[in-house]
Amino acid sequence: MMSNDRFVVCGIAGxxxxxxxxxxxxxxxAKLAPADVDLRITERLGDIPLFNEDHIGNEAESVHALRAEVAAADAVIIATPEYNGGVPGVLKNALDWLSLPLGSSVLERKPVALMGATPGRLGTARSQFELRHTFVFSRSPVLPGPEILLSFAPNHFDEQGQLIDPIVLERVDLMFTHLKKFASLNEYEVV
Ligand SMILES: Cc1cc2nc3c(=O)[nH]c(=O)nc-3n(C[C@H](O)[C@H](O)[C@H](O)COP(=O)(O)O)c2cc1C
Structure with missing residues (x-):
């Protein structure tokens, strides 16, 4: 663990x-996180410019800032919707920036957990599956489970926007337990 034995997680909303x-x-x-977990939700995504290889090495300040947030974290949790059956452009755009420099990026060996919510019925299964594919390339191990696929999202929150479904809350809690264990196993050499 990185800072004062707190397990720091960078949260990214897609x-x-x-x-x-x-x-x-x-x-x-973030509210449910155990006492030793610090889930910090990034506010950077909206400021990240469209990916352009011409700007590699001369990245915008927002790209540096997002990279620093991920670098400072022991793990990443992404909560993402699905657009047209795939990963939202804003999220993929940020991941492309984060994936560089190839071979030594902040995503390299960074444990990742996925969640997703949609008013629809498929729980963002397709975008989460697509993300798993992307993280093969950045060599970021993705937590196998528990899967958190929140269908019919409005039914699971109260009028104040609080998540109230006990089953989902239990799965999120379980995700923290497994993510911490998963991160501690992640000592392998990437070749
Ligand atoms: C262009 C577009 C495409 C969408 N495609 C999907 C989709 O493939 N699957 C799905 O479950 N929801 C889809 N939706 C609905 C989103 O899940 C919904 O807008 C959701 O609330 C977005 O996530 P957010 O609430 O975190 O902003 C789509 C919405 C838009 C605007």
Whole structure:
């Protein structure tokens, strides 16, 4: 663990929408986090410029800042919607920036846990699966489970936007337990 034995997690919401269900899910996770876990939700995504290889080595300040937030964390938790059956552009854009420099990026060997919420019925399964594929390339181990696929999202929050479904809350709690164990196993050499 990195800082004072606290397990630091960088939370990334894959939606910029003001009333985003995914941000609410991440906020619920931050509240639920055990005492030794510090889940810090990044506010950077909306400021990240569109990825352009011409700007590698001369990245925007927001890109440096997001990289620093991920570097300072023991793990990353992403809560993402699904757009047209795939990963939202804003999230993929940020991940492309984070994936550089190839072979020594802040994502290299960084444990990642995935969650997603949607008003629809498939719980963001497709975007989460696509993210697993992306993290093969950045060599970031992705927690196998518990899967958190929140379908019909509005039914699981109260009018104040608090996550109230006990089953989902239990799974989020379980995710922290497994993510911490998973991160502690992640000592292998990447070749
Ligand atoms: C362009 C577009 C495409 C979408 N495609 C999907 C989809 O493939 N699957 C899905 O479950 N929801 C889809 N949705 C609905 C989103 O899940 C919904 O807008 C959700 O609330 C976005 O996440 P957020 O609440 O975190 O902002 C789509 C929405 C938009 C605007």
């Amino acid at each position: 939606s910029l929408r003001r009333d985003s269900w995914n941000r609410k899910l991440l906020e619920a996770a």
